[in-house]
Amino acid sequence: MLKRFETLITAGAAYLLMAGIAVAGTPHAAAPGGIKNPAHEWNIVWEEILWDLWIVGGIFAIVAIWLLVKFRAKSPDQVGSAPPLNLDKALAWALVPAALFMADDFLLAAKGWSLWNLQRTVPANAMEVKVTGNQWYFEYDYGNGVTDTDLTVPVGRPVVLRMTSNDVIHSFGLTEYRVKEDIMPGRITHIWFYPDKPVETAVVCVEFCGNSHSQMTNAVKAVPQADFDAWMAKKLEKKKPAAAAQPAAPAAAEPAKTQTP
Amino acid sequence: MTTATSTDFHDKSGSTLKEWIFTTDHKRVGVLYLVGAIAAFIVAGIMALGIRLEQMSPGESGLINYFVLDFAKTMPTGTAYNVALYFHGAAMILAFLIPALTGFAANYLVPLMIGAPDVAFPRINALSLWLFWAGILVALMTFFVTDKPDIMWTGYPPYSVTTTANTALYVFTVHLIGFSSILGAVNFLVTIIYMRAPGMGWDQMNIFVWTTFAAFMIQIVFVPVLASAVTLLLFDKYMGTGFFDPTRGGDVLLYQNLFWFYSHPAVYVIFLPAVGLLFDIIATQARNHVFNYKACVYGGIIGILAITGEVWIHHLYIAGMPDWLRIGMMVSTLLISVPVGLLLISLWGTMYKGAIHYNVSMWYAVVCLFLILVGGLTGIPLAITSMTVHLSETSFVHAHFHFIMGLMATFAVFSAVYHWFPKITGRSADSAIAKWALWIKVIGTQVTFWPLFIIGVQGMPRRYWDYAMFPQFETYHTIATAGAFLIAIGVILMVGGWVWSAFYGPKTDSNPWKSKSIEWTHAESPPGPGNFPKPVAVDPYWTPYNYIEWDHDKY
Ligand SMILES: [Cu+2]
Ligand SMILES: [Cu+2]
Numbered sequence: 110m111l112k113r114f115e116t117l118i119t120a121g122a123a124y125l126l127m128a129g130i131a132v133a134g135t136p137h138a139a140a141p142g143g144i145k146n147p148a149h150e151w152n153i154v155w156e157e158i159l160w161d162l163w164i165v166g167g168i169f170a171i172v173a174i175w176l177l178v179k180f181r182a183k184s185p186d187q188v189g190s191a192p193p194l195n196l197d198k199a200l201a202w203a204l205v206p207a208a209l210f211m212a213d214d215f216l217l218a219a220k221g222w223s224l225w226n227l228q229r230t231v232p233a234n235a236m237e238v239k240v241t242g243n244q245w246y247f248e249y250d251y252g253n254g255v256t257d258t259d260l261t262v263p264v265g266r267p268v269v270l271r272m273t274s275n276d277v278i279h280s281f282g283l284t285e286y287r288v289k290e291d292i293m294p295g296r297i298t299h300i301w302f303y304p305d306k307p308v309e310t311a312v313v314c315v316e317f318c319g320n321s322h323s324q325m326t327n328a329v330k331a332v333p334q335a336d337f338d339a340w341m342a343k344k345l346e347k348k349k350p351a352a353a354a355q356p357a358a359p360a361a362a363e364p365a366k367t368q369t370p
Numbered sequence: 371m372t373t374a375t376s377t378d379f380h381d382k383s384g385s386t387l388k389e390w391i392f393t394t395d396h397k398r399v400g401v402l403y404l405v406g407a408i409a410a411f412i413v414a415g416i417m418a419l420g421i422r423l424e425q426m427s428p429g430e431s432g433l434i435n436y437f438v439l440d441f442a443k444t445m446p447t448g449t450a451y452n453v454a455l456y457f458h459g460a461a462m463i464l465a466f467l468i469p470a471l472t473g474f475a476a477n478y479l480v481p482l483m484i485g486a487p488d489v490a491f492p493r494i495n496a497l498s499l500w501l502f503w504a505g506i507l508v509a510l511m512t513f514f515v516t517d518k519p520d521i522m523w524t525g526y527p528p529y530s531v532t533t534t535a536n537t538a539l540y541v542f543t544v545h546l547i548g549f550s551s552i553l554g555a556v557n558f559l560v561t562i563i564y565m566r567a568p569g570m571g572w573d574q575m576n577i578f579v580w581t582t583f584a585a586f587m588i589q590i591v592f593v594p595v596l597a598s599a600v601t602l603l604l605f606d607k608y609m610g611t612g613f614f615d616p617t618r619g620g621d622v623l624l625y626q627n628l629f630w631f632y633s634h635p636a637v638y639v640i641f642l643p644a645v646g647l648l649f650d651i652i653a654t655q656a657r658n659h660v661f662n663y664k665a666c667v668y669g670g671i672i673g674i675l676a677i678t679g680e681v682w683i684h685h686l687y688i689a690g691m692p693d694w695l696r697i698g699m700m701v702s703t704l705l706i707s708v709p710v711g712l713l714l715i716s717l718w719g720t721m722y723k724g725a726i727h728y729n730v731s732m733w734y735a736v737v738c739l740f741l742i743l744v745g746g747l748t749g750i751p752l753a754i755t756s757m758t759v760h761l762s763e764t765s766f767v768h769a770h771f772h773f774i775m776g777l778m779a780t781f782a783v784f785s786a787v788y789h790w791f792p793k794i795t796g797r798s799a800d801s802a803i804a805k806w807a808l809w810i811k812v813i814g815t816q817v818t819f820w821p822l823f824i825i826g827v828q829g830m831p832r833r834y835w836d837y838a839m840f841p842q843f844e845t846y847h848t849i850a851t852a853g854a855f856l857i858a859i860g861v862i863l864m865v866g867g868w869v870w871s872a873f874y875g876p877k878t879d880s881n882p883w884k885s886k887s888i889e890w891t892h893a894e895s896p897p898g899p900g901n902f903p904k905p906v907a908v909d910p911y912w913t914p915y916n917y918i919e920w921d922h923d924k925y
Contacts (some may be wrong), residue, residue, distance in 0.1 A: 161748045188917040189658030191723035203665035210711040214704040221754035260523035277529040284829030287760040295616020298690035313761035320448035323834035
């Protein structure tokens with residue numbers, strides 16, 4: 110009877126611990142001022158999850174090695190000698206680990222959820238670009254008549270992409286910004302990202318779409334606002350048929366080329 | 371229930387080809403499943419070598435067309451690569467893993483483990499086998515038609531509808547193997563429920579019998595959903611319907627939902643029997659009982675069964691599903707760690723105070739313990755929606771599921787072949803070469819898949835034959851390709867060893883592991899028609915893991 114009581118106490122304590130950890134993992138309020146960059150947050154959560162994995166994996170691996178070495182048979186006829194578990198131990202060995210795993214799950218879920226809220230809440234000042242997937246290229250529509258097959262965006266302003274497909278399913282994979290979402294016919298999906306520094310990177314199609322799937326890529330350029338304005342002006346200029354095309358603003362500093370990621 | 375006397379319908383135990391083809395004996399059916407599964411494994415493995423060669427460097431290797439028997443190079447490189455990838459995925463899952471576990475292992479072991487003379491419906495069992503072989507033949511037609519399917523094992527529309535390739539071959543392969551699975555499910559559920567030896571309660575069954583029961587529960591519930599999904603695909607492509615065509619009121623995501631409603635649980639159709647085999651192998655080689663049997667069965671196996679139907683959206687995390695649904699299924703997906711954790715604790719605990727006898731089968735099982743950790747833990751970030759928006763569709767995913775399915779489940783099958791080889795053939799397959807084959811494969815698999823984890827986190831997309839935009843990944847791909855060829859060497863040594871051992875291996879006695887499980891204690895090796903010389907009955911305290919007697923009043 111006393112033993113049963115101990116089991117209940119142990120299991121109860123484990124569940125309290127679980128609840129505590131889950132509360133500790135719930136989202137903090139957004140940092141005051143400035144915009145939180147989901148890509149940076151992704152890197153932070155990733156590091157934390159890796160620790161979690163190394164700890165859990167390490168414990169299991171060390172215990173496995175200990176068991177495998179310690180309990181190797183010393184003679185060909187030796188048999189195991191583990192006594193069966195009585196009910197209390199059996200319950201404890203089920204409920205306590207279950208509580209610990211659930212605690213870890215809720216911790217991870219809380220972290221994941223807060224990042225998810227950030228990833229899915231499009232900032233009000235975001236610049237919108239329409240993306241259309243085709244076999245096998247992306248098309249960008251800036252909403253003012255300007256279209257392109259590379260994506261150029263200004264640094265310092267969130268960008269939201271509203272995406273659909275003309276043919277099969279594609280997926281817009283932006284490794285640099287740690288985000289991707291499928292592009293489908295008959296549906297409009299969205300993602301947003303925050304280009305916080307000048308960079309030239311690439312988008313890749315990451316949903317299988319046929320022969321040239323692995324060549325469906327284009328440049329994604331985050332450029333200073335002034336360069337962006339100049340680029341946009343030039344694009345608008347081209348749309349006017351009779352206008353004399355003059356060299357636009359003096360070439361500004363080239364955006365830093367980085368490799369992905 | 372011992373009324374089904376096997377001698378009625380399979381007294382033919384000769385070894386002519388006809389007697390093998392028309393067999394209704396569960397043991398022969400099992401062996402024929404294994405032969406078919408290994409054949410599929412080898413062809414799909416050759417495709418893997420082609421895939422790795424193509425990925426070794428960006429740009430065309432010019433080789434992949436030969437792998438899919440397109441010697442005239444009528445197909446562009448990308449399409450030839452996609453055909454190889456389609457066949458590799460579809461064959462490894464539908465024609466190797468599922469048939470090796472629920473075809474070979476279930477057929478050979480379940481009736482023997484529960485003390486039954488055969489399965490409940492031996493002729494339906496033979497029909498299952500024939501359908502499976504027909505499925506393999508239809509799948510192999512991939513290489514002999516001009517419009518080879520290039521739609522991946524997932525067959526997502528609209529691509530699978532708009533492509534000029536032959537989607538019908540895919541659909542018919544799924545139909546045949548799916549029908550085979552449903553018949554198998556009926557057969558084995560009835561067998562396990564009604565044909566256990568007199569006296570054998572549910573809590574006295576081998577863990578492998580439990581996992582087979584769970585796997586077939588999944589098959590009988592979910593396979594029809596997959597069958598309906600691919601059938602609608604067939605209608606859309608060849609009969610002009612518009613189930614998945616948004617311009618005609620259809621929805622492209624309907625297919626993905628139906629497909630993964632089956633195909634996530636299908637992971638457990640593979641995972642559960644694989645772990646069940648490991649339990650029985652480790653318990654036997656450690657001469658020990660299963661640690662916390664009831665938590666393992668009712669928490670672990672039944673727990674997985676309860677959750678497995680509510681998590682499929684984790685395959686659609688980037689497919690534009692509603693935000694709340696993605697979060698809901700993130701939580702249910704993470705909670706899978708509870709039953710899986712209980713299974714692992716029981717598996718680990720089965721070694722506690724055991725007497726572990728090391729042989730090639732046990733070494734495979736030891737490797738599986740490591741593979742299950744890597745494969746399971748790397749699934750955790752993929753369960754988290756916000757992590758997956760970066761990791762999805764990268765080679766991180768590819769490495770993750772290869773660790774759990776391609777490596778852990780496959781090594782569990784290999785372990786089982788070695789463990790029950792003396793039962794099946796009366797000879798031992800353990801040898802120095804068998805151990806060499808194992809360690810070569812261990813090194814090969816790690817060399818292949820760790821680089822893919824690394825470049826996956828850095829953004830290497832899946833299903834890419836060219837990666838000109840990521841030249842920095844070439845070294846990793848080259849290393850991974852070298853690993854694949856090491857695996858191939860290991861596989862050749864292993865399969866060659868099996869064939870040699872089946873004819874010339876050293877003879878063993880009928881219970882070389884001194885096991886307490888019925889297939890070893892009550893049957894000859896190999897067992898004759900009807901399995902048992904005398905009908906089997908067990909007493910209330912019997913379990914397959916009773917290596918020492920305990921005071922039953924105390925426990
Ligand atoms: Cu694509
Ligand atoms: Cu899944």
